[in-house]
Amino acid sequence: MDCGAGIGRVTKAVLLRIFQQVDMVDVNATFLDEARQYIGTESSRVGRYICSSLHEFVPEPRRYDAVWCQWVLGQLRDEDLVDFFRRCKAGLTDHGLIFVKENMGSSQVSEFDEKDSAWTRPRSVWLELMNRAGLTVVKEKKQKSFPKELYDVHMFAVH
Numbered sequence: 347m348d349c350g351a352g353i354g355r356v357t358k359a360v361l362l363r364i365f366q367q368v369d370m371v372d373v374n375a376t377f378l379d380e381a382r383q384y385i386g387t388e389s390s391r392v393g394r395y396i397c398s399s400l401h402e403f404v405p406e407p408r409r410y411d412a413v414w415c416q417w418v419l420g421q422l423r424d425e426d427l428v429d430f431f432r433r434c435k436a437g438l439t440d441h442g443l444i445f446v447k448e449n450m451g452s453s454q455v456s457e458f459d460e461k462d463s464a465w466t467r468p469r470s471v472w473l474e475l476m477n478r479a480g481l482t483v484v485k486e487k488k489q490k491s492f493p494k495e496l497y498d499v500h501m502f503a504v505h
Contacts, residue, residue, distance in 0.1 A: 350418025405437025
């Protein structure tokens with residue numbers, strides 16, 4: 347499942363290269379409609395185009411081997427993020443993983459950007475929220491070769 351899928355860049359470039367079928371979730375129906383054309387012939391392997399906010403989305407229990415969240419979870423307040431993680435955990439198969447790729451704040455507290463309506467959390471807050479959701483970090487990696495003036499980007503695999 348690709349969360350905050352937009353027109354399907356991650357679905358097309360990453361997930362469909364690994365998985366037989368991918369579901370896409372996005373709050374914007376226009377993006378999901380455009381995804382069919384953007385993804386092209388491989389769009390037949392998109393199982394479901396789900397128009398829903400992550401605040402409300404409830405995955406089918408035990409359906410997903412992978413839940414991919416890339417630069418979208420900053421849209422959720424802490425409590426909403428914990429709830430989202432819990433729902434996604436229930437949607438995982440026995441060996442499924444949730445993948446998170448997000449900016450890491452450089453201060454010790456979360457920062458809210460009024461313009462983007464998004465939170466940038468420090469690593470310690472990400473780990474705390476994952477823990478509160480009952481998730482365990484299996485792997486963490488910092489993205490390399492990113493410009494110094496931008497936030498660090500970390501990727502987590504959790505279950």
